[in-house]
Amino acid sequence: MAVSREKESLARVLAHEGGYSNHPKDPGGATMRGVTQRAYDGYRKAQGQASRPVRSISTDELNEIYDRQYWDAVKGDLLPAGVDYVLFDGAVNSGPGRSIMWLQQALRPAYTGRIDGVLGMGTLAALKADTNNDALIDRICNARMAFLKHLGTFATFGNGWSARVREVRAIGQAWATGQVPQSASFYDGGQAKAFVEDANAAPSTAPADLATGAGTGGLGLSGYLYDLQNQLSPLSYTSEWIGKVVVVVALASALLAMGGLGYRWYANRKAKHLAAALGTTAGA
Structure with missing residues (x-):
């Protein structure tokens, strides 16, 4: 210069x-x-x-x-x-x-x-x-x-x-x-x-893992209850009650799993933006 x-x-x-x-x-x-x-x-x-x-x-x-x-x-x-x-x-x-x-x-x-x-x-x-x-x-x-x-x-x-x-x-x-x-x-x-x-810390994915795991487990439980409903089908009252529980558990579990996946996407996106701003990503 x-x-x-x-x-x-x-x-x-x-x-x-x-x-x-x-x-x-x-x-x-x-x-x-x-x-x-x-x-x-x-x-x-x-x-x-x-x-x-x-x-x-x-x-x-x-x-x-x-x-x-x-x-x-x-x-x-x-x-x-x-x-x-x-x-x-x-x-x-x-x-x-x-x-x-x-x-x-x-x-x-x-x-x-x-x-x-x-x-x-x-x-x-x-x-x-x-x-x-x-x-x-x-x-x-x-x-x-x-x-x-x-x-x-x-x-x-x-x-x-x-x-x-x-x-x-x-x-x-x-x-x-x-x-x-x-x-x-x-x-x-x-x-x-x-x-x-x-610098702010990147959001943890632990809540996402917990929610996704719980949702997956709940879906497994709803499947078990569905099988139990079929076995108890002759007992119409009990079978009907279990059927309602299956629907509630399945819906709640699906929402929990979807929420976990959604939060994981959000956390990963925030972490990516943070890393880019701090210059810590490869190719940033």
Whole structure:
């Protein structure tokens, strides 16, 4: 890339991140201008310095953390205009590996490798083959939103995240198409970290197995009662009573079995959508 957009991208990321935050539901915990206390502790330790509150982070420290841990981590200077910023913002919000996974998902089918969050030669080759960066940014942001919507914290931070991604999309596409991008704004909640550890769990198929098994067993019982009815047919009153029981058991069992099969379909469908959003399915 001939010109680095790191400085301009950082200005917009910092606008999205705001100042200090420590929301009880934010998995990032105490955060200052997008840098978490954990990230700051790690940085200070690597420098041979004692830890201190992230509120005290200096501008030089902030710039170095963003440069090394986020911009360089997504190889920003190797990425096309707009795509560099979009991946950078995603890396700050959800980690570099997750942001790269969104790129890999968006590059299908040109990218045929694993969705592994590693920006290697295969990903770069697919990126080079994709000449429509405007549309690519759309797909990256769509993958990001699909991921966010499957987090348990979306109910709390979803509005802020949605507004942030909407603006990231617009800024990235402006860069990709040679236009002057807008400034970025702060959206409350949009600065909260969005990590895969907070993803919703896939629904269990155990209730489906239980219902299907019970329904199958009930159908077997109704068959036994039907045979008993035939044996007692000379006793008209008893035979009639058993016949009614057979009908009730058969209907209830059929409904139970069908419900179990229906719930299994629903659970498998939800699990498939979740895996696709998290980039954990083969070929996702």
